[in-house]
Amino acid sequence: MADENTQQKKEESKKRPKRHPNKNYALKKRLPLKPVDGDNVIFITKKTNFKAQLDKCCDLLTRGEKEIILHGLGAAIQRCCNLALQLEILFSGTCQIEVNTGTVDCVDDLEPLTEELDFDSQVRCSSSIHIRIFRNAMLGANQ
Amino acid sequence: MEASEKPEFDATLGGTEHLPYAANSLKFASSRSVEIAAMTECILRPSKTKLVFQTVPVHMRRRVMSHNSKRLPRKLRKAHLDQLKKSGLPPKQKRPSRKYRRRPANLLEEYNRRQKKNVWLETHIWHAKRFHMIERWGHRLPYAPCDKAFRACYRGSSAHCLLQDISYYTPIQITGAEKLIKEMFAKVTSSVCGLSIGATAYIKGTRHGIIHIYGINSFPFGYIGKVQFIWVPCDGTNKNLWLFVHPSQTDQIKSVLEKAASIQDKDNYETAKKRRKLENVTENIQIKAMPSSFNRFQLTGPNSHAVLVQSLKCVNDGIKNSKWLSLHKPLDLKEKDEYWRTISTASSPAQLPSNMVVGLVVKDPRLSRPQRRTKAKQDTNTEIDTKSLLHIPPFISNSPLWDIKIHEAIIKECKTNGQFIQHITKSQLVPGEVDEDDPALQCVPVVLVQRPGSQNPEFKKLGYGSGWDIILPSGYALPFWLTFIMFGARSGGLREKESLAFEMGECYLPPDSDAGKENERRIEIELRERYFRLPPSKRVNYIKIAINSPFVCPWNVLLTDWSDNKVNKYFVLRDRTILNDIQESITKKQCLPNVENANSCLIPVYIKLVAKGSLQKHSLICLPEAGDLANLKTLFEPHHEDPNEKIRKLKRAEHIKLQKKIRRSKMKLKKKVTTVGAKKLRKITGIEPSEYTKSMRELWLPSKVQSVRNVASRQVMGYVSQGAFSFTEGRSCGIGYIAFYALKHLLNNGLNQVLVRNTTSRKYRLANIVIVKNT
Numbered sequence: 001m002a003d004e005n006t007q008q009k010k011e012e013s014k015k016r017p018k019r020h021p022n023k024n025y026a027l028k029k030r031l032p033l034k035p036v037d038g039d040n041v042i043f044i045t046k047k048t049n050f051k052a053q054l055d056k057c058c059d060l061l062t063r064g065e066k067e068i069i070l071h072g073l074g075a076a077i078q079r080c081c082n083l084a085l086q087l088e089i090l091f092s093g094t095c096q097i098e099v100n101t102g103t104v105d106c107v108d109d110l111e112p113l114t115e116e117l118d119f120d121s122q123v124r125c126s127s128s129i130h131i132r133i134f135r136n137a138m139l140g141a142n143q
Numbered sequence: 144m145e146a147s148e149k150p151e152f153d154a155t156l157g158g159t160e161h162l163p164y165a166a167n168s169l170k171f172a173s174s175r176s177v178e179i180a181a182m183t184e185c186i187l188r189p190s191k192t193k194l195v196f197q198t199v200p201v202h203m204r205r206r207v208m209s210h211n212s213k214r215l216p217r218k219l220r221k222a223h224l225d226q227l228k229k230s231g232l233p234p235k236q237k238r239p240s241r242k243y244r245r246r247p248a249n250l251l252e253e254y255n256r257r258q259k260k261n262v263w264l265e266t267h268i269w270h271a272k273r274f275h276m277i278e279r280w281g282h283r284l285p286y287a288p289c290d291k292a293f294r295a296c297y298r299g300s301s302a303h304c305l306l307q308d309i310s311y312y313t314p315i316q317i318t319g320a321e322k323l324i325k326e327m328f329a330k331v332t333s334s335v336c337g338l339s340i341g342a343t344a345y346i347k348g349t350r351h352g353i354i355h356i357y358g359i360n361s362f363p364f365g366y367i368g369k370v371q372f373i374w375v376p377c378d379g380t381n382k383n384l385w386l387f388v389h390p391s392q393t394d395q396i397k398s399v400l401e402k403a404a405s406i407q408d409k410d411n412y413e414t415a416k417k418r419r420k421l422e423n424v425t426e427n428i429q430i431k432a433m434p435s436s437f438n439r440f441q442l443t444g445p446n447s448h449a450v451l452v453q454s455l456k457c458v459n460d461g462i463k464n465s466k467w468l469s470l471h472k473p474l475d476l477k478e479k480d481e482y483w484r485t486i487s488t489a490s491s492p493a494q495l496p497s498n499m500v501v502g503l504v505v506k507d508p509r510l511s512r513p514q515r516r517t518k519a520k521q522d523t524n525t526e527i528d529t530k531s532l533l534h535i536p537p538f539i540s541n542s543p544l545w546d547i548k549i550h551e552a553i554i555k556e557c558k559t560n561g562q563f564i565q566h567i568t569k570s571q572l573v574p575g576e577v578d579e580d581d582p583a584l585q586c587v588p589v590v591l592v593q594r595p596g597s598q599n600p601e602f603k604k605l606g607y608g609s610g611w612d613i614i615l616p617s618g619y620a621l622p623f624w625l626t627f628i629m630f631g632a633r634s635g636g637l638r639e640k641e642s643l644a645f646e647m648g649e650c651y652l653p654p655d656s657d658a659g660k661e662n663e664r665r666i667e668i669e670l671r672e673r674y675f676r677l678p679p680s681k682r683v684n685y686i687k688i689a690i691n692s693p694f695v696c697p698w699n700v701l702l703t704d705w706s707d708n709k710v711n712k713y714f715v716l717r718d719r720t721i722l723n724d725i726q727e728s729i730t731k732k733q734c735l736p737n738v739e740n741a742n743s744c745l746i747p748v749y750i751k752l753v754a755k756g757s758l759q760k761h762s763l764i765c766l767p768e769a770g771d772l773a774n775l776k777t778l779f780e781p782h783h784e785d786p787n788e789k790i791r792k793l794k795r796a797e798h799i800k801l802q803k804k805i806r807r808s809k810m811k812l813k814k815k816v817t818t819v820g821a822k823k824l825r826k827i828t829g830i831e832p833s834e835y836t837k838s839m840r841e842l843w844l845p846s847k848v849q850s851v852r853n854v855a856s857r858q859v860m861g862y863v864s865q866g867a868f869s870f871t872e873g874r875s876c877g878i879g880y881i882a883f884y885a886l887k888h889l890l891n892n893g894l895n896q897v898l899v900r901n902t903t904s905r906k907y908r909l910a911n912i913v914i915v916k917n918t
Contacts (some may be wrong), residue, residue, distance in 0.1 A: 028598035031493035031606035032525060047604075105529045109497045109598065115334075119350060121496065121533045124679045 265620035285636035319428035348376030403487035445491035493606030502542025518631035752902035758866035858883035
């Protein structure tokens, strides 16, 4: 079923934006699987204020955290990159960036809109970025 | 001597009368019966001037005898109490000592007495120590924790785990043929509101669903409420269905279903008669409401999965000699255990298949309880396999819990906390060590129900409000509850239920149902009383700011104003496709699609303020005029004249004068009383407010609302039924209802934003509207 859906999606995506992959189903998203959480791990979202997240990162770094890890998924990747670059400028010379990219399998629920159909689900792949920002010199320049 | 001078009476002594030799005792007594009766009455009922305790001889009199009847001789006590009652003073008994009251038997008796009025939950005593308790829907329910944990409860629901006891939901069991049940529900539901109860998606029993129930064939009017249902998985033709109904709607839903079933029986009988196949007639549907046969807890938040994983330990194979196992053999225990283990590494219930139903058999929760309160955490090292999340295995949903036969056996075998501790201290050699396979403690069947929470990231944070509902057999509420609490769940009450619905953007008790109307009435009375308790200088003068119903939303009047003919019945639009179309036309600023019964149609909207400002209950949603969006900053409702102000002042002055007059006459009377000693004038303290206060209240707040649309400078489109600062949005939000024609008017003007005004202010604020789809 999942394969059929992806095929249909490909065909439809040419015509119009891929909101409804199938007329019989409503697409409901589930929470994507999360990598290891911690104090120095920040998930970048599109809804949170950019400045607030930048401040949070700055705080963590100036407080003496050796490294922070930023995760961005899908549309938030660009934001994540921007944030990392901003941080690099702010902590000029004292920070280094290591970037990894990956793919996250997101599961979507397909809720039937007609009586005869059963629930279904599909796997959607989404790109992700994982940026590790670590200090190479503790100067306290930004205190 | 005097005696010798007096003539004798008896003839033998020289007198005149001849006396008989014998006296007839009966005759003697009867001739004196009047005297005897008078004497006995005198003894039994002492003269009116004396009270009972005054008749006791001096040496038996005691201090404060009249107040404490125990000091009287026992035979006089009753008469004394009767006298006291007559004089109007209720006999005050001393409160028994705390020691006496706390004796287990006396305590239990007291609890049983108090439960007669309102039903208690099993966790009542735990809650009563920590929560404000209120009476609602025939239950005594926890409202909010005493430690004011409003924001903490929100944080629990969004980042940790919020735990609520919702055992007050009434389970209703429906048994019958699948086809008949479907037909019955077709009469009380509508297919446009979503999937029906018999949809293929639900009938297997692996997922629970929600349906909206209306009166029989009265759609779209006569809405009753939404009901959660779970099919019991089985292969036979006779199916079992469980509904979980809100207690405010239980009676209504039960009677409606019974009616629908009976109509159907008649039809069936007739058709069967025609076809001469009478064997169908014997099959019918049984509807049974079974309050307090289950306990149900609601766990919300990402951590609720970890809490459940830590506290529920599955039984691998049914070796345990629990009594109920002989009545109902649980199936597939090993596979279930395996599946539960594979999904146990999920970091949130929102990652699991939506609306999943999981039936487990678990060990006694007291065995897995931590020593002190610790936060349950997921071991994040192992990643969950996405393949296991895609489909629900078919065996996972069956559970012996749905079999009512075993409930009695479970309750009988259940060990109370005291017995449990006794058992543990007796059997444990090393304190602190727990034997998980203790045969003395029976295993418990439970059913877990997943709630997906928000699944639309454009509307709310993905997975907000997701969690598990756990259904337990009765008798096991407290052990499970305490285990969850020990694993770091935060407990909430009814207030949290309301605020959770608000944060999720759902309607809590919609206004077209009887339960919603009842709720509105209650809120109105509360607010009204609060308003009139304030001194006049602290009251908001609603007439001056042109608000004529600050405590209740007059939906009837609103709809009548917008449709030009009288509207008595109204309904909230729940047709999914039309709601989607309306949402689309709002975002694109197009004309609205047509709706049937548009006169009496309310559209549920979620309101988000564009800039700052706070939104409250009963705020007005207004129609912006042409130039309003340009000069929002100075957009105020102009001051209105209050014609009643002068009348009130005059009335008050008059009243004060009258009061003075009365007081003076009273004083005069009092003086007379002291001189003459006549009756005292007793002050009458009535609960009903006097004519004067009633008329003054009417002048403050006219109770008859004739029209609402054109009262203020901007036309009123609708009202906010629930409004507050929303933590998920970070700004003030609200849930309101707008008349359909008003929305049409708005979109015809080429706008898709509305003005909102609080009931206590003159300031109009701009707000965006989103259609609420999951009413």
